[in-house]
Amino acid sequence: MTAVAVTVTALLAVAGGLTLIRIIRGPSILDRAVATDVLLAIIVAAIATEAAYSRDATALPVLVVLAVLGFVGSVSVARFAARRNAG
């Protein structure tokens, strides 16, 4: 299981780095919102992997909060961007 955990951590770390590149490069705020959404999903995956590896469910409620937060975050950014475009 340790080898699996290391592999998964490495894969998720690279994926997170790539989304960070997109967050930095943009170009628009919506690109950044989409990338942040993916980054949050990767964080959820990482926490779930940690829980699976250590068989410790302490962090699971955090996953629920993060899952909802990601949705609320991208929807608010999208509404903000739409209003700024219109105004």
Place this chain on the structure above:
Amino acid sequence: MSLDAVLDVIAAACLVVGALLSLAAGVALVRFPDLLTRMHAAAKPQVLGLLLVLLGCALRLRTGVDITTLVLVGVFQLATAPVAAHMVGRAGYPHEYIRTDLLLTDELAAHLDRLAGDQKDSAHA
């Protein structure tokens, strides 16, 4: 091989495949040419990858309370990801960051032109 060991192997496979899909989503975010194509990456491989990781986690934990929490996270993800994508898409549509030169056809533009025309007509009337 005991049942526990089998479940562990399946869980490990789910975790690795899920992580690979997350990586694919990351690569797609960097390589795809415009906002809309990047949103495809955020919607599909990311959702399936996360679901697989949650499944792997559930197979490792194997207790009722934890599985309900994981199911809840998965259901939220399935229900909210398309809605978030829709909100971002409609905010981004008439926007200079979308590569219209890559589009074969754009029937939404025609629809918006028609709507704008209707509004102009009613304003004159």
Place this chain on the structure above:
Amino acid sequence: MSADQMTPAPPADPPKPRLTRAARRRNRIIAMTGLTAIWVLLWGTHFWANVISGLVVVAILLAVFPLPPVTFAGRIHPLPMLRFWLRFLQDLVIASIQIAWLALRPAGGQARSAIIAVPLRVNTDLNLTLTAEALTLVPGSLILEADRSTGTLFVHVINLRNREELEEFRRGVYALEARIVSALGSPDELRRIRENPPAPSDLEGASR
């Protein structure tokens, strides 16, 4: 660009019949059951105490923030529902592999995309929502905009080579709608799906 163009869907409510008292009560029961189930799942333990506290919280929630009325005229058909879910999961896997391949293939030649309008045959809020949600997760498509007054979805399609593939995709959207309606639709809606097979491509105005 004017402000009207920025917000594509004007708040034009389609002329829908007002819900009857029975339908409203059924909607409320469905909402209460669903939200209470989420509450119980959140806690996970102490089953009966959670059901009761959940019902109280949900009742307050629904009184303060009423949900929009949804016309749900049909009923759940178990077998088509199962078929829809199996096909949906299969589609989600194919879609993920497709996007992963597009991202990872060496020669990152840019795929063409398209934005197409698909007027659905059953124009109810429920069908519009479910079809739009499912579309985003199946191969190639992403919902961009929905027009409630005409029941039209505007879909972004990725990785197209030519117009034939575009029309094939349009038929795929109608097949998805048919699967959803056969899982949840009323007899009237089912009849409408059966009597209106997807229009041939040249009548859709795709080449305009």
